[in-house]
Amino acid sequence: MTVRTTAPPELAVTDVTVRFAGLTALDAVSFTVAPGSVHALIGPNGAGKSTCFNVLSGLCRPAAGTVRLGDADLTRLAPHRIAALGVARTFQNIVTTQGTVADNLMLGRHALSRAGFAASALRLPHVRREQRVHLARARAIAELTGLGHHFDNPVALLSYGDRKRVEFARALCLEPSVLLLDEPVAGMNAAERARTVEVVHAVRAELGLSVVLVEHDMGLVMRLADEVTVLDFGRAIAHGTPDEVRGDPEVLRAYLGTGADQEDAA
Numbered sequence: 001m002t003v004r005t006t007a008p009p010e011l012a013v014t015d016v017t018v019r020f021a022g023l024t025a026l027d028a029v030s031f032t033v034a035p036g037s038v039h040a041l042i043g044p045n046g047a048g049k050s051t052c053f054n055v056l057s058g059l060c061r062p063a064a065g066t067v068r069l070g071d072a073d074l075t076r077l078a079p080h081r082i083a084a085l086g087v088a089r090t091f092q093n094i095v096t097t098q099g100t101v102a103d104n105l106m107l108g109r110h111a112l113s114r115a116g117f118a119a120s121a122l123r124l125p126h127v128r129r130e131q132r133v134h135l136a137r138a139r140a141i142a143e144l145t146g147l148g149h150h151f152d153n154p155v156a157l158l159s160y161g162d163r164k165r166v167e168f169a170r171a172l173c174l175e176p177s178v179l180l181l182d183e184p185v186a187g188m189n190a191a192e193r194a195r196t197v198e199v200v201h202a203v204r205a206e207l208g209l210s211v212v213l214v215e216h217d218m219g220l221v222m223r224l225a226d227e228v229t230v231l232d233f234g235r236a237i238a239h240g241t242p243d244e245v246r247g248d249p250e251v252l253r254a255y256l257g258t259g260a261d262q263e264d265a266a
């Protein structure tokens, strides 16, 4: 497995505002994802977490504000350009069912392939060499994400948790410097959740990338995140370590004013 030798660039979100008709879904939201860190976005339903992910991945264009990855301005770029600049994402509700694990991971490598359509169709020697390199890398990513023994298996035969991790591994196959994980454990049982936490730790340690996480499972957020940004009605109401935001009065108020059930309330 290749280990990143340079830190990924900082991801800086500055004063991002998104409006849908009369509704301000994000209101001058700013936060910074430190290189190599896990940064969680949390908040009650409708707080603007998905909208924020959609801005980061180019699916939603902000009315104002900027998103920068190091020196690159990602604001308003098309999704494929943002992916090419090193920001990959998983989707909350997409669970792959077609092809083998290898097929899905090779789709993730496609954007990195230099071979043109004609050369690929003719299976020229340099194309076959390139394919072998991509396949070896896809296999290494499958090992890292706990899917190595399933590499040649049809995805449809895997458990739900493994299928969700195929989506995760496919995003890693883009060799991102920032990975956007949208509810990576939604719908998983306790064992699958624990496994996913281990995999995120392993990926981060091995690949050194930054992770931005939207997740309702507060236990997982507390175990994984270095920093947390709390959104409420489109505003960033708190930033800090998991312990800092857990004790923040405004955060407790946002979560129905109790705070007692924080582990479940988000």
Ligand SMILES: Nc1ncnc2c1ncn2[C@@H]1O[C@H](COP(=O)(O)OP(=O)(O)OP(=O)(O)O)[C@@H](O)[C@H]1O
Pocket (backbone or CB within 6 Å): 020, 021, 023, 024, 025, 043, 044, 045, 046, 047, 048, 049, 050, 051, 052
């Ligand atoms: N395409 C859209 N058109 C109109 N309103 C939208 C659109 N997408 C989101 N919204 C609204 O923007 C606000 C923020 O929604 P968003 O989905 O970003 O919140 P969220 O924090 O991800 O919520 P959840 O935890 O329920 O997924 C909500 O009031 C939502 O109804």
